[in-house]
Amino acid sequence: MANENVVDNKKTSEEFRKNLIAFMQQKGFVWGPSPEIYGGISGFYTYAPLGKLLKNNVENSIRKIFQKQDFWEVECPTVLPKIVWEASGHLGGFTDPVIKCSKCKSTFRADKLIEEKYFELGEEGKTAPIENDKMLTVMSELGIKCPSCKSEFEQEIKSHNLMMKTTIGLDTEAYNRPETATTTYLPFPRYVEFFRSKLPFGVFQIGKAYRNEISPRQHLLRCREFTQAEGQFFIFEADKKEYPAFDKVKDKVLPFWTYTAQNEETGVEHITLEAAYEKGYLKNRAYASCVALAYNLFESFGIPVENMRLRQHDLDERAFYADDAWDLEVKLNAFGWTECCGVHDRTTYDLDQHAKFSKKELIARTPENKKEVPHVIEIAFGTDRPVFALLDIFFEKKDKDQGKTIFKIPYHMAPVKVAVFPLMKKAGMPELAREIYEDLSEKYIAVYDQAGPIGKRYLRVSEQGVPYSVTIDFDAVEKGICTIRDRDTEKQAKIKVDEIEITLDKLFRNKIKFDDLDVIEN
Amino acid sequence: MANENVVDNKKTSEEFRKNLIAFMQQKGFVWGPSPEIYGGISGFYTYAPLGKLLKNNVENSIRKIFQKQDFWEVECPTVLPKIVWEASGHLGGFTDPVIKCSKCKSTFRADKLIEEKYFELGEEGKTAPIENDKMLTVMSELGIKCPSCKSEFEQEIKSHNLMMKTTIGLDTEAYNRPETATTTYLPFPRYVEFFRSKLPFGVFQIGKAYRNEISPRQHLLRCREFTQAEGQFFIFEADKKEYPAFDKVKDKVLPFWTYTAQNEETGVEHITLEAAYEKGYLKNRAYASCVALAYNLFESFGIPVENMRLRQHDLDERAFYADDAWDLEVKLNAFGWTECCGVHDRTTYDLDQHAKFSKKELIARTPENKKEVPHVIEIAFGTDRPVFALLDIFFEKKDKDQGKTIFKIPYHMAPVKVAVFPLMKKAGMPELAREIYEDLSEKYIAVYDQAGPIGKRYLRVSEQGVPYSVTIDFDAVEKGICTIRDRDTEKQAKIKVDEIEITLDKLFRNKIKFDDLDVIEN
Numbered sequence A, B: 001m002a003n004e005n006v007v008d009n010k011k012t013s014e015e016f017r018k019n020l021i022a023f024m025q026q027k028g029f030v031w032g033p034s035p036e037i038y039g040g041i042s043g044f045y046t047y048a049p050l051g052k053l054l055k056n057n058v059e060n061s062i063r064k065i066f067q068k069q070d071f072w073e074v075e076c077p078t079v080l081p082k083i084v085w086e087a088s089g090h091l092g093g094f095t096d097p098v099i100k101c102s103k104c105k106s107t108f109r110a111d112k113l114i115e116e117k118y119f120e121l122g123e124e125g126k127t128a129p130i131e132n133d134k135m136l137t138v139m140s141e142l143g144i145k146c147p148s149c150k151s152e153f154e155q156e157i158k159s160h161n162l163m164m165k166t167t168i169g170l171d172t173e174a175y176n177r178p179e180t181a182t183t184t185y186l187p188f189p190r191y192v193e194f195f196r197s198k199l200p201f202g203v204f205q206i207g208k209a210y211r212n213e214i215s216p217r218q219h220l221l222r223c224r225e226f227t228q229a230e231g232q233f234f235i236f237e238a239d240k241k242e243y244p245a246f247d248k249v250k251d252k253v254l255p256f257w258t259y260t261a262q263n264e265e266t267g268v269e270h271i272t273l274e275a276a277y278e279k280g281y282l283k284n285r286a287y288a289s290c291v292a293l294a295y296n297l298f299e300s301f302g303i304p305v306e307n308m309r310l311r312q313h314d315l316d317e318r319a320f321y322a323d324d325a326w327d328l329e330v331k332l333n334a335f336g337w338t339e340c341c342g343v344h345d346r347t348t349y350d351l352d353q354h355a356k357f358s359k360k361e362l363i364a365r366t367p368e369n370k371k372e373v374p375h376v377i378e379i380a381f382g383t384d385r386p387v388f389a390l391l392d393i394f395f396e397k398k399d400k401d402q403g404k405t406i407f408k409i410p411y412h413m414a415p416v417k418v419a420v421f422p423l424m425k426k427a428g429m430p431e432l433a434r435e436i437y438e439d440l441s442e443k444y445i446a447v448y449d450q451a452g453p454i455g456k457r458y459l460r461v462s463e464q465g466v467p468y469s470v471t472i473d474f475d476a477v478e479k480g481i482c483t484i485r486d487r488d489t490e491k492q493a494k495i496k497v498d499e500i501e502i503t504l505d506k507l508f509r510n511k512i513k514f515d516d517l518d519v520i521e522n
Helices: A010-027 A049-068 A082-088 A110-120 A132-142 A181-185 A188-194 A259-263 A273-278 A285-300 A349-358 A384-394 A429-441 A454-463 A474-479 A497-508 B010-027 B049-068 B082-088 B110-120 B132-142 B181-185 B188-194 B244-248 B259-263 B273-278 B285-300 B349-358 B384-394 B429-441 B454-463 B474-479 B497-508
Strands: A071-073 A079-081 A095-101 A107-109 A153-161 A164-168 A172-176 A201-210 A225-235 A253-257 A269-272 A308-312 A325-332 A336-347 A375-382 A418-422 A446-448 A468-472 A481-486 A492-496 B071-073 B079-081 B095-101 B107-109 B153-161 B164-168 B172-176 B201-210 B225-235 B253-257 B269-272 B308-312 B325-332 B336-347 B375-382 B418-422 B446-448 B468-472 B481-486 B492-496
Touching (some): A010 A384, A049 A071, A049 A225, A049 A384, A049 B429, A082 A181, A082 A349, A095 A110, A107 A110, A181 A201, A181 A225, A181 A349, A225 A285, A253 A285, A259 A308, A273 A285, A285 A308, A285 A336, A285 A375, A418 A429, A429 A446, A429 A468, A429 A497, A468 A474, A468 A497, A474 A481, A481 A497, A492 A497, B010 B384, B049 B071, B049 B225, B049 B285, B049 B384, B095 B110, B110 B132, B132 B153, B181 B201, B181 B225, B253 B285, B269 B273, B273 B285, B285 B308, B285 B336, B308 B336, B325 B384, B336 B384, B349 B375, B418 B429, B429 B468, B429 B474, B468 B497, B481 B497
Parallel strands (some): B253 B308, B418 B468
Antiparallel strands (some): A079 A172, A095 A153, A164 B164, A201 A225, A225 A375, A308 A325, A325 A336, A336 A375, A468 A481, A481 A492, B079 B172, B095 B107, B095 B153, B201 B225, B225 B375, B253 B269, B308 B325, B481 B492
């Protein structure tokens, strides 16, 4: 499934990154930094047509998985007044450690410089210390210099607030939200009403968030404007341990990497969720079920299982309110193991804070009619990283003598599902092909292309990840028989023109295999 | 189709608005102004679970219609640096006329106060003058006073800029975008590459925009944060007149209300697009096709045709660069005829401006290989207004003696598609109903409900607009036969438990009618 590119060292991954980003730009997946005609600003990107289709597929997968688990989607404002961010703690403590070059005065995130250095040294996944003075020591030990001009850094790390400030009305101080989570908690009394006081319940939100990062340099992985997708599961504390829906997922085998295993440098354990729970890796069945849900989401995007692991936060890595915390990490060719989702038991922290600041009672009633603040388990991720991961994992750059560059995205996630080509621009082929294209467009994202030699057109759509191409030749016009081509095997088969749609439908739903068709033997 | 509520006067529409907004809040469609626990800020709303599903349906309709017309979706940043908005003209001229109460100092938009007064007087659709001094005169003629305290206004109208300012990095001045359009134009050189220099081409964007309105008071119709959906069609000037795809839509009958007809107070003409073109109502076939596309979008949302009209801008109403401009208006019970979409021929204005400010050549090459700046025809709308319109038009509040409140949303747009109820909480009914609910959830947005008498549960889902309810009784458990109920007719039919999904599929795709089922005669 995954491609053969493996990151061995800095050079390979830099080379890969360069190729990958050029591919994204040239083939119409991601453009930027945006706005390009004005020089571009770090951390802002544009989803080009194919990238946007891919992102929509990721977002629709999220909706489908959450909805099946009875989570309901909401959409909350992205701009909120100051008091909200005082309550959430973002105005006080939401800062990045910034260090400045003593010579060129460029600014960088100290923790990211350290982690990039670890990655180069083959110590993937090792994290920077949290305190500013410890970071300075580590930077000096590792001999980290300014990436721009190679000079020494100033011996000071400053805390830079990440919030983008704005104004509502004439003078109300407000901020572009730095996360969706806080905004999802605010309508809590409405949820209790909507769910008719029945807990547990889940809600989720997919939407923009903003962090004024200092010199973000990791493409879609670290943007100043990005799309988050976060599920919030509200449950009474007493119900967490025995949560019954756990039974549906308990036999699922997942790759657990506990903090003990990380410290003792033992590997990932592939065990069932139930075994992990019994061993005490996961504190309760409700939290364990949310970890399974997170994994399920990333599986649904088509991320290969061998590229995923669940990494437990060490005690000193957790937010002070977090009762348990695991990350889902995805192995990228361009950046190594990368955090793509976090599952956090936030307990009553957020509701308590907003109750305090808003002076409203944020409670639900237990079956015994007792007022209680429920716990919140959060599944926090975004959609930019999954899109980046899919491009990173399934892009295969080949040298000319080795074959063709191809985007081997799993078929169900392909941005464009089918291409229609007239073999030649004559004898009714373009007219018939156009008609078929228009019919297929009712159901699928399709492209029509009549320009250039057929081989070049096949190549072009392989680079775009299009699973199937339909070619309209003389036989199609005269006998109603056309050719369908499979992207990965490059096999071709003859099918009836009036069975194209049903054939595609069966192929996409795995009702038939390509080899079940009338394959042309070469 | 549409309900019987007709706006006769101020009182009726105020009463209707009150009921409609209460319905949206209580049933889980739209909450706000948000954040409610902190008192709420005008112009910010939260899409609650049912409202968000409805909004997703609207947005997916937009994608489907645009994609069928070969428009490609992009997603551009929502925060852009100052220079972009200098080029677009938003920093200079994007202002609202604001007037202040001489007593309570509340501020309002003068133009909106005038238009609200016209509406009360039965002069729907009449617009306020553009110049500040003329507005003052009209306000005085109409005797408009402060809506808050009924005092006189100060005799001055100030221009208030609508942009929400922020900062990127340490000190780059930037703004939350006030529209998607400008951001869609910026990657123009990339489009030319992506479409391999073949014009015309279309792109669209669905995303947030921000306008710091003064005291917005029209619920989702005028938000400070809102979702736009805008299509941009790039075409060489020489190709606009004979645009061949016009032939596919030319026989479509549309409701045209030219500015001449508005001034002469003659009515709307229902004529074909071709007739409208021949009469000179629409300047060219490319523009006419975009008007048809706009209408097609709103038809796809399920807005009844009798609630739509196309209103031409008068010459002095158009933006100075606009070569032609028509609005699609929707008749609302709460606010009368309301602009929901504008189709503007922006000519080369935007590309010229950004070429000038970015010092980049923004051109394409004609088939004769001549450099040329293409024209842009814009289809500008949003998704909040269609959601509001669907709720406004299909909500039927009934008094207790008149029957039941119902949300008669067209079935294809319903947020939740099916409800599953066990008749009683015993004899295996909840278990079977739950299993059916889980199966149906694979394909449809479904709800499960076992609380309360069955009649109350039917009522509850009718208020939510759920088209079909499936009830699991003794027969279902013992003989595999259950009951399906139609929302609008309240008819019930017997169907096999293992044919629920296929029956729903046929009903939603109009392959069968409800009466074709084994309907139970009362």
